[in-house]
Amino acid sequence: MTFTSARKLEHIDIVRKGGVEPQETTLLEYVRIVHRSLPEANLEDIDLSVKLCGRELGAPLIITGMTGGHPDVEPINAAIAEVAEKFGIAMGVGSQRAAIEDSSMIHTFSVVRERAPHAFIVANLGGAQLAKGYGVKEALKAVEMIRADAIAIHLNIGQELFQDEGDTKFSGVLEKVAELVEEMPVPVIVKEVGTGLSAEDISALRSVGVKCFDVAGLGGTNWIKIEALRSKAKHGAPLRDPASIADLWGNPTAIAIVEARNAAPDAYIIGSGGLRDGHDVAKAIALGADVGGFAAPALRALSAGREGLERYVSQILYQLKAAMLMSGSKRPQDLWLAGITIWGRLKDELESRGINIGSYLNSRAMTLLWRRRDNDI
Amino acid sequence: MTFTSARKLEHIDIVRKGGVEPQETTLLEYVRIVHRSLPEANLEDIDLSVKLCGRELGAPLIITGMTGGHPDVEPINAAIAEVAEKFGIAMGVGSQRAAIEDSSMIHTFSVVRERAPHAFIVANLGGAQLAKGYGVKEALKAVEMIRADAIAIHLNIGQELFQDEGDTKFSGVLEKVAELVEEMPVPVIVKEVGTGLSAEDISALRSVGVKCFDVAGLGGTNWIKIEALRSKAKHGAPLRDPASIADLWGNPTAIAIVEARNAAPDAYIIGSGGLRDGHDVAKAIALGADVGGFAAPALRALSAGREGLERYVSQILYQLKAAMLMSGSKRPQDLWLAGITIWGRLKDELESRGINIGSYLNSRAMTLLWRRRDNDI
Amino acid sequence: MTFTSARKLEHIDIVRKGGVEPQETTLLEYVRIVHRSLPEANLEDIDLSVKLCGRELGAPLIITGMTGGHPDVEPINAAIAEVAEKFGIAMGVGSQRAAIEDSSMIHTFSVVRERAPHAFIVANLGGAQLAKGYGVKEALKAVEMIRADAIAIHLNIGQELFQDEGDTKFSGVLEKVAELVEEMPVPVIVKEVGTGLSAEDISALRSVGVKCFDVAGLGGTNWIKIEALRSKAKHGAPLRDPASIADLWGNPTAIAIVEARNAAPDAYIIGSGGLRDGHDVAKAIALGADVGGFAAPALRALSAGREGLERYVSQILYQLKAAMLMSGSKRPQDLWLAGITIWGRLKDELESRGINIGSYLNSRAMTLLWRRRDNDI
Amino acid sequence: MTFTSARKLEHIDIVRKGGVEPQETTLLEYVRIVHRSLPEANLEDIDLSVKLCGRELGAPLIITGMTGGHPDVEPINAAIAEVAEKFGIAMGVGSQRAAIEDSSMIHTFSVVRERAPHAFIVANLGGAQLAKGYGVKEALKAVEMIRADAIAIHLNIGQELFQDEGDTKFSGVLEKVAELVEEMPVPVIVKEVGTGLSAEDISALRSVGVKCFDVAGLGGTNWIKIEALRSKAKHGAPLRDPASIADLWGNPTAIAIVEARNAAPDAYIIGSGGLRDGHDVAKAIALGADVGGFAAPALRALSAGREGLERYVSQILYQLKAAMLMSGSKRPQDLWLAGITIWGRLKDELESRGINIGSYLNSRAMTLLWRRRDNDI
Ligand SMILES: Cc1cc2nc3c(=O)[nH]c(=O)nc-3n(C[C@H](O)[C@H](O)[C@H](O)COP(=O)(O)O)c2cc1C
Ligand SMILES: Cc1cc2nc3c(=O)[nH]c(=O)nc-3n(C[C@H](O)[C@H](O)[C@H](O)COP(=O)(O)O)c2cc1C
Numbered sequence A, B, C, D: 001m002t003f004t005s006a007r008k009l010e011h012i013d014i015v016r017k018g019g020v021e022p023q024e025t026t027l028l029e030y031v032r033i034v035h036r037s038l039p040e041a042n043l044e045d046i047d048l049s050v051k052l053c054g055r056e057l058g059a060p061l062i063i064t065g066m067t068g069g070h071p072d073v074e075p076i077n078a079a080i081a082e083v084a085e086k087f088g089i090a091m092g093v094g095s096q097r098a099a100i101e102d103s104s105m106i107h108t109f110s111v112v113r114e115r116a117p118h119a120f121i122v123a124n125l126g127g128a129q130l131a132k133g134y135g136v137k138e139a140l141k142a143v144e145m146i147r148a149d150a151i152a153i154h155l156n157i158g159q160e161l162f163q164d165e166g167d168t169k170f171s172g173v174l175e176k177v178a179e180l181v182e183e184m185p186v187p188v189i190v191k192e193v194g195t196g197l198s199a200e201d202i203s204a205l206r207s208v209g210v211k212c213f214d215v216a217g218l219g220g221t222n223w224i225k226i227e228a229l230r231s232k233a234k235h236g237a238p239l240r241d242p243a244s245i246a247d248l249w250g251n252p253t254a255i256a257i258v259e260a261r262n263a264a265p266d267a268y269i270i271g272s273g274g275l276r277d278g279h280d281v282a283k284a285i286a287l288g289a290d291v292g293g294f295a296a297p298a299l300r301a302l303s304a305g306r307e308g309l310e311r312y313v314s315q316i317l318y319q320l321k322a323a324m325l326m327s328g329s330k331r332p333q334d335l336w337l338a339g340i341t342i343w344g345r346l347k348d349e350l351e352s353r354g355i356n357i358g359s360y361l362n363s364r365a366m367t368l369l370w371r372r373r374d375n376d377i
């Protein structure tokens, strides 16, 4: 078994123990969706279906990539896949590097397609691997391994910098991503892992053709914190102590979503990082995302078995439907027309980033028109 | 006894136990009425009388609709009615559906008119019932049952969505309300139940002729929370778990009042939801309401009998008079000319809703002129 | 002994016990005086002398009116007078009504002039007494009783409204004050007692000739709270329960000072209400006051005897000098040129009151020029 | 041994015990550096070298002046010097007055040059000494004593005012500083000691030729507090009680840095006062400083010996490198181009000081161009 594989298991353990979220939050607590008492719709009129990266989902939700690469985690992937299949939601796998390096690990990933023959499944490779030599060949392998509908490239510079064995080469990733966009048979999603994409990076990536983003903002699972905990457990104190960076560094999810939509009005945007219920998903979409995503809560729900995860997802979807009905939204993207208020720190930070809130909120409607005209991107 | 009837009793019990208010507040704590040291008036000059929906009240206060429909609650309605009669304040009854379905329940409502022959009494039906078929016929029955001065239609979509047996059809309510406005011999009040009316809904309702609104905003009794508690008590966990929606969803009372007045400058507006003393009532009026209202505190005051409620109301009225005198206001609507300050989150949220605070505060005076010219609406 | 006299003693007792300050603060905690590292002055260059209402003080400080009218409080007045004499600061006496009603009480006030032959002493009568018939005759008596340099008329509507035996007539006070301004041989100061003067009242008073104000804002001793405590102690519950008014009603000191200076650029303004050290006094002056004042802390310092008060005042003066030197101010009014910052709630509230902070801060310099030109008002 | 010398030891003891930071913070907690997921750089590309006052440093860090002047503190200076030499960072010594008054103390300072033959070493004298007669002669002595690369004049008016034996003459310091700038063979740095330089002082000093500043803002070690603690320990209560001045007076570090850069776009600015990790250093630089500095944490790290300090500095440098890489900055001054957000109190205070945040952030780039054109100042 490789180091990569063993590390995967340690990560799952640490996340399960909890305490892996930073002091800073998503800033979604500075957002309110205006309640409508008279929506002129029935609950049964709510239609959760959306398109994500050109394919239809049953609901605007994705369980983002976490695992694979170790025999012990195969049941996790299998359970998530079954739930994704059942609700028609999307699902990502964890980095497939372990299976590319060691083909005995392939089934820990491919189980996903077996259990979710129709779901939107996302393959996964790291930007750090691209920097070190991975390219179209490995990406194709990853996609084929699970007959993926898209491939996500995760950018986890924070994690690598504070991981004992972290890769600290990040040069050349943009060029490699551009190559993948050009060559891959499926859409390329660029994602963070909990520190949040920024307007600057979205713009750069959009300019080389990326049209799908998972912002994975600050406020949920924090990989700088996890690596510090892991190193501390091994050496008594973290080898590379992040100090306040573990709690304060990153683009909070609410900001990352707004920056992403503002920088890429025509892109598919997954709002994620710290989303914990259907209300959060509704806020993420209302702020400009196409769908909401989460990772760690799925792990925790699985402690009550597949049924636990099923119940959790079905509650999220009910809460989302309720939030939609109570804001007069029949389709998820109608949330882009819903009234929302923004205050305090979130307001100030967005203004600091040159984003006028009133204009931004209006501009969400433009994306909707665009989406409706093209019926896809 | 019907289910509707039994549920009524459970609700009263839960409210009495307390813990039914959301984490979010009314936001009235971000409002300050400017103190005047030199009001050039005496306490005896303060005249609390106002008009509400075309009829005069002894004071700008209403105990909003709560109950009826179960023999055990008849004493509650009787006591509130006696207090309303005594102070010349308005009173609503709870949803009359139980008595329309089962005539043996009528007296639990009609006791109100017996005990309050002169008070302004408000009949009550649910928007959800209108959506399912109720119409002018049932509304007339409700009004006649208690010789009501007005009928309130309550919009409680949040409650229905998270109630085990909730109705989730809300289509067609606006049209039905329009019909009632046209046909009913008494004014139609549209009210929320603690989640707050919004500018959008007020505008739609005003455009079909509604002239009386009870905003019933977030910050007081929260029906999403109550239904979750009720369901949890029955099933161990709520069947439809609202998660953070129970604590964070809704239009806070301060915002709902401003949005209502801004959207309907000529309407009668009841500011309610979380008002707990005469200071709160003064703030609600100063923000633009015609009268203040409350519900749950009446239940709690009744635990010390009718005298308890009497004492509570008389304290509220004294506090209101004091606040009026200390702001240089001889009549309740003079509070629309009083200086007030707004800060922090409330300021930001109102701006997010396109409301310029300075202009809005000035515009309150226009409603006053209007009211004085028409001597009614 | 009269009721008035007995009440005076109860008040002193309650204040000594503490817990008489409201939940709301002075808002001075949202003000920062810019530190200067290079003041180009020595401590000995700091000259604390100022003019107040046309007379020179040794330092910009007044212990505002508290007591007299009961034999037991005579030592309090005597001690404060000795301290005032020693430091050349001003001092007010409490309401002289008790001595006007009962001449046996005169010495409890006149002791002040005996012990402070040269100090600036302020006589005191209530606005409520003016409303009920007092006039020039009684005011002259009050002034002569202590050979006062000025007479303060206190406006305490909040206290009266929630005092068991409170007077609730406040009509006609302005006219009476105008008469006093016209007829009295000494300047008339209009003061609050802890609820804060407002721009509206200052303007009205300035227009009838009042040139001296003591804002006595919210954040320090709160008379609504004290009367509620007193009533509760007597009857188990307050007869007139102020509810949240006891904690939240009033114009905070920082706001009252700015409103006063803004409404009366040429007036003498005593900034008071909740000032507790020399830093607070410096902030009050920097915000626009001529001098700072306090009351309750003097009572508390006296629990260690006259020496206790002496030590307290001398510390305040040292802290004030330090704050002046560290802001490059040689004379108290140079603080009007010092840089200050204002944020958060105070900023928002001032803007709500139509006050542009930048312009206001600049305009403080105009008062300075005015003062220098006239060498008096 | 002189008093000066003994006091030095007491100070070190108090700082080691802790509790010497004010209630107010640096306000750096209202600053966020925008995270970049795609920096297109490798960790090894990060080059920490910068110029400070015309000389190159290995990293943008200085351990600012603390000690010397007592035999017991010589090991402290020796250890800091060795660490400075190792990392190529700058180091200041404490006030050299003790050694100028008593030549037996010289070695407690000169040990620094012995252990750090190549490091940037800063001599130190007090502004208060200049005011009392020190001049070029003493300054030359101080520089020669340690073959210093620069001399810092510390302005500690707050400390002097509340020190039992404090000097309270601050007149004439500016002129003396001007003389030093003219006559000294090395650059003159003007520094605070934890209360923060202001725009006004920076402008005055820049106008007499000072080009190097150490802002030493509020939020870290607080000398007013330390002197109050020291006096209290001796006399039971502080002789000169600073009251709230000990916790609230001063220019917070974040503000001091922005004011300094805004007032002196071409100067070298050391951002210091309360910086505790590499993230803080990155924020200080991003706000406009050239390098970051700290003092007290070095003392505390030394409780684990020289190795403790070495480990601490090496962690700070790693955190700084990480922050730079994660914000797309290859050189420290590239942080001036990094996105940052500012909110809440810091935003309001800067606006109060006439600083438009957007314009200010843009203007940082101008300093960069200037610096690159001149390749020095
Ligand atoms: C146990 C675990 C493993 C993860 N592994 C990966 C991974 O291999 N590749 C990836 O792109 N993201 C990975 N992530 C990041 C998630 O996809 C997600 O972006 C992040 O956890 C933030 O969402 P959350 O707050 O809902 O957990 C992992 C997350 C967790 C909790
Ligand atoms: C026990 C109880 C029962 C209620 N029942 C009704 C009802 O039948 N119809 C209605 O319009 N509102 C009903 N309400 C809502 C109240 O009229 C009011 O809008 C809401 O409680 C918010 O005000 P509060 O915070 O002062 O309680 C009820 C409230 C309570 C506490």
Ligand SMILES: Cc1cc2nc3c(=O)[nH]c(=O)nc-3n(C[C@H](O)[C@H](O)[C@H](O)COP(=O)(O)O)c2cc1C
Residues within 6 Å of the ligand: C011, C012, C015, C064, C065, C066, C067, C093, C094, C095, C124, C152, C153, C154, C191, C192, C193, C194, C216, C219, C220, C221, C272, C273, C274, C275, C293, C294, C295, C296, C297, C299
């Ligand atoms: C015990 C006590 C008695 C007072 N009596 C009077 C009074 O008779 N007349 C008056 O004008 N103010 C009176 N005041 C009000 C004070 O002058 C002052 O305005 C108020 O206490 C706020 O200042 P502080 O917070 O520093 O106490 C009294 C205050 C105290 C504490």
Ligand SMILES: Cc1cc2nc3c(=O)[nH]c(=O)nc-3n(C[C@H](O)[C@H](O)[C@H](O)COP(=O)(O)O)c2cc1C
Residues within 6 Å of the ligand: D011, D012, D015, D064, D065, D066, D067, D093, D094, D095, D124, D152, D153, D154, D191, D192, D193, D194, D216, D219, D220, D221, D272, D273, D274, D275, D293, D294, D295, D296, D297, D299
């Ligand atoms: C023990 C100690 C002694 C100090 N002595 C001096 C000094 O002699 N001269 C000086 O300019 N600053 C002196 N300082 C101030 C520091 O240089 C620095 O400006 C201040 O401590 C703020 O930084 P910090 O919060 O990182 O400690 C001293 C600081 C400490 C902790």
